[in-house]
Amino acid sequence: MTSVADPAQVAEVPSEPLVDKGLVKWHLTAAIFFMVTAMTWGFLVSLQFFGHYPFEGISFLSYGRVRLLHTNEIAYGFLVNGFVGCMYYAIPRMTGKSVASSKLGWLIFGVWQFIIVAMSVGQLLGFGQGVEWGETPTGFRPGTWELQYIPVDFLIELGAVLVAIQFLTPIVKSVRKHQYVSLWYLTAGMIWLILTYVMGNTLPEWTLAGTSGAATVGLFIHDLVGLFVTPMGWGLMYFFVPVILRKPIWSHALSVIGFWALAFFYPLNGVHHFLLSSIPMSVQYGAIISTMAVEIVVTTVVVNFFATMWGRGDALRTNLPIRWFFTGMICYFITCLQCMFHTTLTMQEIIHFTDWVPGHAHLVMLGVFAFWIMGMTTWLWPRLTGSDWHNRRLNHWHYWLTVIGLVIMFGDLTAAGLVHGYMLAALSPWMEIVRAMHGFWVIRTFAGGMIVAGQLCFAWNMYKTCTGEVKPYDYRVDLATVEA
């Protein structure tokens, strides 16, 4: 078969100054590094559940501290670095303008990695604060202005502001009458990150006491998910899916409805983390209702993605990034459907304080957003290094190990949560529950091991692609698919 145009004419190799590939590359490298670190610690600490943790008895590496490391490095080390890296590629290509400054970019990169390291060390030293998913040390003695440690909270706020300046510059410069939905999402995500972070890391610490503080913390947790991670993930998906499929999204109208519905329904969700607590019931009901309403938002994205895929089902077999996106989208649908049901008080009575919750959290953060970032990295890396993947087969190992590991982990933790919940409801003695959970926890560790192994395959492949022998990689091939 012949193509209508000469591939040489079609090839639009991105001009160098538009995208600073170095920044993309290093942010993605940092993202994968912190992901592997965080997952390794998660794997190790899961051994403690059945008494095989190698660092038993060392206070720095005790469960209560390493757990923070696991969740926070994923949030700030992996997700933020991954999103920022992909934005360095996506935003200049969408706006046609470079980011504010490459120097600023390297400053942000340096500051951000310093923040992650300082955060991790601070948490291991015991300076973590009691804000779930935001245990980044304030650095101050609680409730006072006496400095004990590096004020990581404020550095993160500074970093978030710098990121916003960096990326809003090209977006503002290119504002037109119609802005593509990705830019809506990414712009909002960057601004919401700053606001959310300030809310969660100043109000409970200095002003709001008791349940008000707790309610604010609840809002923070889910606003970080809903007003930062989600819009970033969707914004980038709305860019990468059409680019990789070479096919526009199915419905622009639907994408914009999704955006405004997100902005409208998501902010109130957070209190659903503290259902059946002493927070006023009106607030709890509000959280439940808005959580269910988020389903509307989710549907727009899911429908738009699958409708965009229509007619390109072959890409699932031939195109690994699309397969990652597709798998992530299925996980996304499951997670959100699950969310709609387990946010009800009826179901909370059973699953609250059980392993159901980490099961759900892994499905959404690993199964959805990490899968999407992995897909984007799989697609971007050859373009950044100018060399084809060192070993494509390893990428498939990465995919299958991670996906199978996640499915096992999610199924296992969900089942464990139900067993645990019903045992709690039956007032079983604590030790009985621990005995009943033993098998589930062993399986969870096994699944975690598979996931870590998958990431190691990927990290090694990235390293070899970057440093090993250059395999010629032709951009033109991407644009004009030829018969192999």
Added chain:
Amino acid sequence: MRSMTRPGPLLHVLAILALVVPAALLLSSRDVPAQEGDAGGRVGLTLADWPAGPAAARGRVVYDKYCVGCHGSSGMGDGTASRWLNPAPRNFQSGNFKFRSTESGQLPTEADLMHVITCGLAGSAMPGFPLVPEQERRDVARYVMHLATLGLGQREVRYLMEEEELSLDEIRAEHLEVIRAGAEQRVASVKTIPIPVAPPITAALIAQGKQVFDTQCAACHGATGRGDGSSSYTLRDYKDDEIRPRDFTTGVFRAGSTPQDLYLRLRAGLSGTPMPAIPGSDEEIWAQVYYILSLRDPDAQTTYVPQVCGGEDPQR
């Protein structure tokens, strides 16, 4: 607390009805009456009357593994899954093949079938089978042709039974050889449509295509090519199912989206659908092809790159 009472007789009756009624509905709906044009119906030749060559016999084994679920055991498009599929699976015995490189009304070539088997039909339930070994795909293509010739034979048989009032046994004994030879002749006599070299895409050619489109195509495909023309909701296919004209703005074409693919669709028409073969000079056809492509992408002149099936996506 009141203890559970034993279920009464009414409950038994209801439970039995709850099981039996849906089962009966499910079974009864299987007996779809034979439709106009689906050759043969229930009375007529069977596969036993129609011996397959070695390739088609091998293909039957492959067919019974991958295809039977939708297309049915005798290729009538009546497999178990067919009820839930829209567009419905093809009835091979009907002799209607949409995606051909042969002239209007003829059977497809083996290469046409291979393309569909390998690449699938985008936007339908028909997947591509590129992972099935090529020899097996070829065998299946031969078997599909075999089913199509059986369908042709069925029509002859029905004619002889209805018009000449011969019995099936008489036909089997005396006329089968001739019928078979006639069907084989139909396969052998197909004329493929040569694809001329595509001219470069120009704005003038696209404008010319628009003119033809507005007068000839817009009634079904709509003025903007969204498949929403004035007659678009009235169309029926060979099974008398509703069928909608293609929405050109999606950029998804069932059997390939290269200009060459579209050239063939226009030249050959889509058998079994209201889409006719389009007359006209080569230039007019190319003009329409380019105009159709430009409906999906206004910049088609410079950036249009078709998806070509076969082989792996180099992006992965």
